[in-house]
Amino acid sequence: MDLEYSSEFIDSYLDAEYAERLASRTEFDEVLDERRRTSESFFHSTPGFPMFSVIGRRPGYSAEELAEYAQTVGQIARRVLFIVAEFEHPEWGHLFAGYVSGASITTTGVYDSKLFVKEIKGRPKIIAQYASEILKPAPPVQWIHVMGENIADVSGPLAVKALCEPTFKAHRLDWAATCTSAG
Known part of the structure; x- marks a missing residue:
């Protein structure tokens, strides 16, 4: 992958x-x-x-x-994929995370979820979902485990594919920091 x-x-x-x-x-x-x-x-x-x-x-x-x-x-709206980041995790190995928007017409410009993807038996699968913590100030965006595996202690991204910038200022700043932190 x-x-x-x-x-x-x-x-x-x-x-x-x-x-x-x-x-x-x-x-x-x-x-x-x-x-x-x-x-x-x-x-x-x-x-x-x-x-x-x-x-x-x-x-x-x-x-x-x-x-x-x-x-x-x-x-309702189709959620927006803002960025995909590649990580190396001590337990999970090679992972990818997609940062996606909300699903309503009023939330397509903000981070809503982070979806972790891992290759399982030769096929990509979403193994975890995190939600952005709206009660804590950003940047950086704080993420809360929602379901699936609990992916703790992810280091900085190895590589990033920037797709679309969020419109919400705090998330846009977090997006920019993520884009420049790879490598």
């Missing part, structure tokens, strides 16, 4: 996640379930460290309920 392949993998996941998010507001359960299976296929879960989709709604929406819920589709 390299930065380019990791970026493409994370972008593919963000596409699948967006399709699931749209389906949660517009499609009957069968289609939503298929979209969820697709997005969850990007995850690597273990018994102690599960990974799963957090997108959903209660089962059994009627056509009328879906039509009403579909009116909120304009509030």
Whole structure:
């Protein structure tokens, strides 16, 4: 795996996640379930460290309920991939982290999540998700473990692929610092 392949993998996941998010507001359960299976296929879960989709709604929406819920589709957006960084971790070895935005039209310019990707059995998989800590000042952005493996003690990045700059000032400063700290 390299930065380019990791970026493409994370972008593919963000596409699948967006399709699931749209389906949660517009499609009957069968289609939503298929979209969820697709997005969850990007995850690597273990018994102690599960990974799963957090997108959903209660089962059994009627056509009328879906039509009403579909009116909120304009509030969601495909998440933005800002940067992918390559790391060497003492326990996990070679890792990549994708820094991604929020999923609403008002949060596509800010860090929301950091997704750690590791090659598992010859295939890339998302093994951990972290969320940006909004109650602590940035930069640097503080990250909280959400699900999957707990990737502690990541040193500075070995390499970085900068894709899109966040619009939120504190995150933009953190983005710039990450871009220049590689190597």
